[in-house]
Amino acid sequence: MEHGPAVEVNEDPAASAYKTKLGLRFFAVYGVLFAGFVLINTFAPQLMKVKVLLGLNLAVTYGFALILTAIIMGLIYNAFCTKKEDELEALAAAGSDSGEKK
Amino acid sequence: MIYTPSILATVLFSVIVISVIGISIYFSRQSSSSKGYFAAGGTIPWQVNGIAFAGDYLSAASFLGICGMIAVAGYDGFLYSIGYLAGWIVALFVIAEPLKRLGKFTFADALDSKFNYPAIRLMAGISTLVVSVFYLIPQMVGAGALVTPLLGFPHYVGVIFVGSIVIFIVATAGMKATTYVQFIKGSLLIVFSLVLVISILNKGLDTTPADDYHEFITLTGTMSGERVTAVDQDGYTITGEFADDSHNMVKLNKDGVERWWAVEVDDGKAVLKETLTVTNTADGRTLYNGLPKEEGAFYAVGHLSNIIVNGEEVDSTGALGPFKYLETIESSEVIRFHQINFKSGDDSVALWYQDPTEGSELMRPGLKFKVDKGSTPLSKMNFVSLMIALFFGTAALPHVLIRYYTVPSPKAARKSTILAITAIGFFYILTMYIGFGAMVNGVLDVQSSNMSAPLLAKAFGVFLFSIISAIAFATVLGTVSGLIVASSGAVAHDMMRSIFRKKTISDNTRVKIGKITAIVVGVIAILLGILFKGMNVSFLVGWAFAIAASANFPAIIMMLFWKKTTAKGIVASILVGMVSALTIILLSPSMFERYGFAVEKALFGLDNPAIISIPLSFLTLIVVSLLTQKKKELK
Numbered sequence: 200m201e202h203g204p205a206v207e208v209n210e211d212p213a214a215s216a217y218k219t220k221l222g223l224r225f226f227a228v229y230g231v232l233f234a235g236f237v238l239i240n241t242f243a244p245q246l247m248k249v250k251v252l253l254g255l256n257l258a259v260t261y262g263f264a265l266i267l268t269a270i271i272m273g274l275i276y277n278a279f280c281t282k283k284e285d286e287l288e289a290l291a292a293a294g295s296d297s298g299e300k301k
Numbered sequence: 302m303i304y305t306p307s308i309l310a311t312v313l314f315s316v317i318v319i320s321v322i323g324i325s326i327y328f329s330r331q332s333s334s335s336k337g338y339f340a341a342g343g344t345i346p347w348q349v350n351g352i353a354f355a356g357d358y359l360s361a362a363s364f365l366g367i368c369g370m371i372a373v374a375g376y377d378g379f380l381y382s383i384g385y386l387a388g389w390i391v392a393l394f395v396i397a398e399p400l401k402r403l404g405k406f407t408f409a410d411a412l413d414s415k416f417n418y419p420a421i422r423l424m425a426g427i428s429t430l431v432v433s434v435f436y437l438i439p440q441m442v443g444a445g446a447l448v449t450p451l452l453g454f455p456h457y458v459g460v461i462f463v464g465s466i467v468i469f470i471v472a473t474a475g476m477k478a479t480t481y482v483q484f485i486k487g488s489l490l491i492v493f494s495l496v497l498v499i500s501i502l503n504k505g506l507d508t509t510p511a512d513d514y515h516e517f518i519t520l521t522g523t524m525s526g527e528r529v530t531a532v533d534q535d536g537y538t539i540t541g542e543f544a545d546d547s548h549n550m551v552k553l554n555k556d557g558v559e560r561w562w563a564v565e566v567d568d569g570k571a572v573l574k575e576t577l578t579v580t581n582t583a584d585g586r587t588l589y590n591g592l593p594k595e596e597g598a599f600y601a602v603g604h605l606s607n608i609i610v611n612g613e614e615v616d617s618t619g620a621l622g623p624f625k626y627l628e629t630i631e632s633s634e635v636i637r638f639h640q641i642n643f644k645s646g647d648d649s650v651a652l653w654y655q656d657p658t659e660g661s662e663l664m665r666p667g668l669k670f671k672v673d674k675g676s677t678p679l680s681k682m683n684f685v686s687l688m689i690a691l692f693f694g695t696a697a698l699p700h701v702l703i704r705y706y707t708v709p710s711p712k713a714a715r716k717s718t719i720l721a722i723t724a725i726g727f728f729y730i731l732t733m734y735i736g737f738g739a740m741v742n743g744v745l746d747v748q749s750s751n752m753s754a755p756l757l758a759k760a761f762g763v764f765l766f767s768i769i770s771a772i773a774f775a776t777v778l779g780t781v782s783g784l785i786v787a788s789s790g791a792v793a794h795d796m797m798r799s800i801f802r803k804k805t806i807s808d809n810t811r812v813k814i815g816k817i818t819a820i821v822v823g824v825i826a827i828l829l830g831i832l833f834k835g836m837n838v839s840f841l842v843g844w845a846f847a848i849a850a851s852a853n854f855p856a857i858i859m860m861l862f863w864k865k866t867t868a869k870g871i872v873a874s875i876l877v878g879m880v881s882a883l884t885i886i887l888l889s890p891s892m893f894e895r896y897g898f899a900v901e902k903a904l905f906g907l908d909n910p911a912i913i914s915i916p917l918s919f920l921t922l923i924v925v926s927l928l929t930q931k932k933k934e935l936k
Binding site: 219223 | 376380382383390391393394395398399402624625661670672681688719723729730733
């Protein structure tokens with residue numbers, strides 16, 4: 200039976216470990232925000248009437264904020280991951296260069 | 302409602318369909334291998350894949366279902382948008398890259414990559430098929446609903462039409478054509494939804510939403526006890542009445558036409574408000590507001606009864622900014638319509654009566670989901686269960702998962718997911734405006750909330766209506782194509798290899814099996830789409846999310862992050878998650894209502910199973926894995 204990726208993936212295990220750890224942390228942060236939203240809706244729906252920002256109530260503000268937060272966190276996560284991948288690639292390139300010189 | 306097809310709509314619709322077929326023919330030459338057919342050779346650029354993700358995900362449920370739900374129930378419909386979008390966080394931060402590193406064509410590949418255990422492929426294949434079929438039904442129902450106003454064809458013609466085109470796309474060209482169809486459709490959907498929202502904001506709010514909007518009149522009369530005994534206005538005679546615990550209706554005859562009116566009592570005086578009715582008479586006729594359909598007496602509805610801007614009451618606002626638009630609706634009062642059904646003699650009457658609703662009630666949770674007035678612990682649990690299903694279901698949907706294998710690297714998988722989140726998030730913000738726009742612009746068809754978005758577009762001209770409807774149709778095409786590719790992969794790649802594991806199946810044979818499966822699943826989808834006509838689109842999609850979250854999500858997460866996970870644990874988890882979710886759904890109050898039984902007799906009080914079936918699936922995986930540890934170690 201065949202196994203393995205359709206396209207060969209040669210990723211530094213250190214990069215994978217870093218991204219997994221970072222991803223789980225970001226997930227935990229967003230999970231708390233989402234859980235807070237669901238809990239307020241469920242157990243304190245009247246609170247959602249309160250005006251919060253630009254004439255919008257908490258329900259709309261929190262809802263829009265969850266969507267925008269998802270986008271912003273995604274972009275930050277990508278920036279961190281790309282930076283780490285570039286660093287590790289540069290290190291690997293430097294290592295292979297010094298090996299060639301020897 | 303009566304829909305008149307337009308030439309422009311037909312032309313635009315034809316252009317989109319011909320383009321889709323052209324793309325399929327163009328890419329058919331590039332999908333001869335299984336890698337090309339099932340995973341587009343892993344060569345799709347992340348930008349294209351990201352928008353294709355959005356095109357795949359923004360299905361009939363998102364565009365037609367959510368907008369329709371917001372149009373009738375306000376903010377509660379938007380909760381679906383938030384849940385669907387939040388689910389992508391799980392996909393991005395937890396699933397996307399690890400799965401890309403493990404998988405090949407399907408998520409069964411990824412699950413099985415550590416174990417080489419045939420039962421995993423079989424079970425994952427079955428789960429993929431079940432989720433895909435549940436997701437397919439509402440798409441096909443949506444297609445059928447769309448062709449009626451667009452082209453004037455009956456529902457079944459739309460279903461057969463979509464099914465035939467999708468079978469052609471998938472059976473000829475596979476994942477690459479599907480990807481580009483989804484990319485084009487996703488781009489068009491977002492751009493023209495934005496155009497629609499700009500039009501809505503530019504128009505602003507008006508108590509008379511259109512020049513030809515029907516003005517609902519109010520009569521007065523005399524009450525004697527609970528009954529109306531006379532009408533003050535000339536020409537009306539009382540010919541019937543209906544009352545239950547919370548409704549009081551009276552039938553009035555004027556000029557030979559009988560119509561129903563909702564009775565309210567104000568200071569001892571009867572106040573009679575106009576309603577909408579569809580009456581099936583004993584002699585087999587169907588009357589719309591007492592007249593044959595062709596008379597056009599069954600009106601589009603939805604308007605503001607008063608508009609408050611900065612504390613002042615006004616008749617219209619002119620153009621509004623996006624925040625002011627929502628704030629103004631929240632301060633104002635909207636006339637919504639509620640349905641009741643009753644018998645009047647031998648006639649069956651479906652009646653929609655006016656319900657003035659404060660904007661502040663519409664702009665917060667509680668009108669659809671019972672979390673506030675009239676709530677019970679069970680109704681609150683039901684809501685939490687739905688949100689859990691939406692949050693964890695996205696990352697476990699087979700047609701979403703396979704898209705991680707179409708890009709060349711984990712980095713591309715990550716970037717395409719972020720682009721998808723941005724595009725989908727932006728679209729979901731637009732749904733708030735499209736939904737509320739439909740609610741107050743006098744365009745709603747009380748018989749079909751799913752048509753709210755296209756009908757709203759019609760208020761801004763035939764061109765916008767035509768292009769939005771054609772895109773909605775392409776939406777169905779794109780999503781159905783993705784689902785059928787996922788299903789054919791599940792059968793040709795997972796189930797066949799599990800069943801015939803001792804025989805070598807050639808690459809060509811696998812592609813052939815995949816194409817045959819695409820045809821079979823397409824035909825099944827056509828039949829189910831016709832069979833389930835009229836069934837609520839969002840209701841069925843909620844099921845698909847719940848089953849995916851229960852059957853697939855625990856297996857994926859534990860395989861990725863718990864080293865003690867065993868093959869038998871995964872098989873048991875998928876089986877228990879799938880069966881428990883299905884069982885709860887089939888015994889739920891909503892299903893009992895559909896069976897024609899009393900809701901109170903439902904064997905299970907919950908409509909949404911995730912709050913029980915997901916933990917059960919996790920628990921099963923942990924227990925079975927712990928019990929089968931020794932065997933794993935020996936192996």
